[in-house]
Amino acid sequence: MNVLVIGATGYIGAAAAAALARAGHEVAALRRPDGGAPPDGVRAVAGDLADPASLAGAAEGFDRVVHAGPPLGAEIDLAGADALAATGVPVLWTTGAAVLGGGRADEDSPPDPHPLVSWRAEVERRVLAAGGQVIRPGMVYGNGGGLVPGLLARKAAERGTGVYIGEPGVRWPVVHVDDLAALYVAVLERAGPGTVWHGVGETVRLDAIAAALGGGRAASWPLEEARAELGALADLFTRDQEVSSERTRSLLGWRPVHTSLLDRLGERSGAAPV
Known part of the structure; x- marks a missing residue:
């Protein structure tokens, strides 16, 4: 085409x-x-x-x-x-x-x-x-782009620990x-x-992403503080979601091959893209 x-x-x-x-x-x-x-x-x-x-x-x-x-x-x-x-x-x-x-x-x-x-x-x-x-x-990641090596990694570097917004346990679909x-x-x-x-390749907890970026350590970034810096985007980080792609995979034969963001974060070297 x-x-x-x-x-x-x-x-x-x-x-x-x-x-x-x-x-x-x-x-x-x-x-x-x-x-x-x-x-x-x-x-x-x-x-x-x-x-x-x-x-x-x-x-x-x-x-x-x-x-x-x-x-x-x-x-x-x-x-x-x-x-x-x-x-x-x-x-x-x-x-x-x-x-x-x-x-x-x-x-x-x-x-x-x-x-x-x-x-x-x-x-x-x-x-x-x-x-x-x-x-x-x-949430799209990979090849050095997206929120993971951007905002989340930057905040981990600034604070010396991984950060998630609001309460722990929030899940996000990622690909x-x-x-x-x-x-x-x-x-x-x-x-x-x-x-x-x-x-959607998988569902991952945001506090687990934060811990992987923080060398095993993660702390909450209070929502009001995050709002002051990020505006409405901060609230998006508190929306817990489990989004299925089962029909997409079944009908289109789509088979994601990158299915563990946390493994990739654990394997990366200091400057390696996620």
């Missing part, structure tokens, strides 16, 4: 674009005038995620659009979803586990989004109604970026229209 990837210069989008190219698809990257260069072998197509009207022209002539860009807010994201839907080109849109509520959830669970991304449930609805597809990744990239290929090649898929 001829695929346009939105966000191809970012963390998730670059991995998705590379995986699609390896699978034999012709891949192009949306690129704003002052944007970075696309990955090797990927041509650039003019457009700007922050300018929803430009997306319709950018999508012209493509078989599929993969949206792996960051959330930009309700007004821009909803307008972007509508602009792409109007082209008739099927869209695979990335949201995330934050669109689900606490506790156990699967691909059929109704959205109950965290206030930080409240509008993404409506984005999903519009994309699915237009015959597109949705991928909901867990390695390479496994998530493989899921984009599987959805584009094998999934039907109007479907939701979960990119």
